[in-house]
Amino acid sequence: MEGNHCCCVRNATDPKKACVSLVPIFNHLEGEQLSEIMGKISSVSFQKGEIIYHAGAKADSLYIVRDGKIKIYRLSESGKEQLVRLLTPGDFTGELALFRETVHESYAEAMVDTQVCMIKRSDLQELLLKYPSISLKILAEFSRRLEVSEKQATLFATEKVEKRIALFLAECINSDQKIKEFKLPMSKKDMASYLGTTPETLSRKLTDLEEAGYIEQLPHRKIKINDLEGLLLI
Amino acid sequence: MEGNHCCCVRNATDPKKACVSLVPIFNHLEGEQLSEIMGKISSVSFQKGEIIYHAGAKADSLYIVRDGKIKIYRLSESGKEQLVRLLTPGDFTGELALFRETVHESYAEAMVDTQVCMIKRSDLQELLLKYPSISLKILAEFSRRLEVSEKQATLFATEKVEKRIALFLAECINSDQKIKEFKLPMSKKDMASYLGTTPETLSRKLTDLEEAGYIEQLPHRKIKINDLEGLLLI
DNA sequence: CGACAGGTTGACCGTTATCAAAGATCGTGG
């Protein structure tokens, strides 16, 4: 333990390197390019509950999650909080305003102790001009995000709460394919916010789904899907 | 009239040039670069009501609106149509799936006779690698769109229909700043779809707003805002 | 002039938010 104050005590890897190799937008690069990028990256830790950036703040860095979990949420006109997405290692944020002169419109908060790697706006722009392939990667990620976001908007605009919940559960199972049992990736409160409803309604609807035999609610935020087909037909 | 079958009879400008100069993502280029890009562009016309692309179709081109109006809409799980956005000259679409190997998730339909310029996916990728500055422009546009989309999603998730309408009207007035009177950019039916509600509800709410003195509904889809402050406090 | 899509109005009812209160769970400090 040579007084290691950096965030990566677990293994001896350079945190920046770990970060870079983690991130889809950089992981196709090699050698010198990689070193150059690593030179631009700084590593920062946030404690659980800390705000990483808030609405109105100038957007001047790209944040890449190295370890931990971050939630991105917005406040609506009328002051309601809506969870926009969760970030896990490898995800990045802060880009929205990165390519234009604007401020953040959302909040980023560490849900647990979290380490992020940061790249300053100006450095990133330089890198993008130098290595166009990075832009393509970011474009791909943006287009994916746009798709998700527009889909989400359509979901809110056209589907009832129960259907939104059903689709959400079905999406969760996608990751843990085989076993039809998984742990909710967030609290039900956050899930309600994410789905544009209230904890009360979510609780009731989950009970309904359970009574109808589609799912089973187990302890510790575990859900078991008994009838995926039926769930999707709701 | 030397047998001009192209779409730009009105003025003698090359349609491709007109198109390129119209589009924010290209308008910073000059001379040879411009010519190179124009070489990759083809020009196509669509009649009112024609589908430009539909969900499930392979995404292989970027479409830039040169003249006319296009609506982008989605079908939700349960088959409801939701208007996502309108494109007017200078706007582009088709990008969502352009940077990844996927298919369109939305529909693009010409609302009036429309001319678009197209760039093939492969050509675009080439251009982007060659002229990184174009990527930055597209990134900026994407980030703007993402912001709009996420804001929209939050709006749907957290605000009541009346507030959504009020905000929409306020946004319309932003363009026509001075005079507090404007023409709705689409039919009320489409507007209802865009705002995630029904024509009936929209009609009722507009009447409510009118009776409360916030607005006045004039013939020909014209709206007059009498109390913008109040409208935003709803 | 007639047809047709768009728009309005009314009656009705399902859905979901809200408020209140009790119960479960988690993290923390003693």
Next chain:
DNA sequence: CCACGATCTTTGATAACGGTCAACCTGTCG
């Protein structure tokens, strides 16, 4: 390791909100 408080979760009662269906208007266009 337990106890406590904070926060999350559930449940109930209630009412507002908004969708649906049906009928009727209205303007637009051939």
